[in-house]
Amino acid sequence: MTTPPTSGLLEAALYADDLDAAERFYGDTLGLPVVLKMEGRHVFFRTGQTILLIFDPNAAETPGDSPLAAPPHGAHGPGHACLASDDLPAWEKHLTDYGIPVEHRITWPNGARSIYFRDPAGNSLEIAEPKLWDATP
């Protein structure tokens, strides 16, 4: 059977109990524009061609009564996401200026570098040079 094509990741999700803290972190500290927000349920951010969805897991597990309610989901425990940047030194300085510890640094075999830190909910975030995945199929 021929598989229809897809053109990329339109949405990715992380979970956070404190959506106000998440909005300050992703919006103010990381500089991502808010595209949609529903108090107590979720706040969504644009990052390139993908929308990064931050949900309160307890709300996402409970389908709303709107006809636009999506099927239930909701994960607990630290998730992971990685943003692309070609200027890791600027990000290290920026995170330090905001008092956010850089938890770990990796230089990958192809020379790409990553830095790791945590969002207020404990999710493991990474900023990496996009060439990290250049050589892969």
Place this chain on the structure above:
Amino acid sequence: MTTPPTSGLLEAALYADDLDAAERFYGDTLGLPVVLKMEGRHVFFRTGQTILLIFDPNAAETPGDSPLAAPPHGAHGPGHACLASDDLPAWEKHLTDYGIPVEHRITWPNGARSIYFRDPAGNSLEIAEPKLWDATP
């Protein structure tokens, strides 16, 4: 303070206890190319500019002893991700051909459509027309 730019989401993560089932599902059924695999730990797929990481959560919670081991993470319970496609009828037929139930369908206020289904681990997957997010900042 000026926030350094990021250029998009380089990686997103979902979790699955059965990585072989995840590889068959994302690789064969959804047609995403595998870019990296470590038996018992993870399998990674390319989707446009983003790498979709599928981790065994129990393995991701335990840092490996490699110098390339990333900080621990690992979420439990159903996560969410959405792939972009402009041909939802083809995807409905494709999923049906593979015996995968379409759990839900939404037509959004701007006319964009979404279909929802589950991966073998229970994660809530969506395929949506990318114009869903066109009108947002």
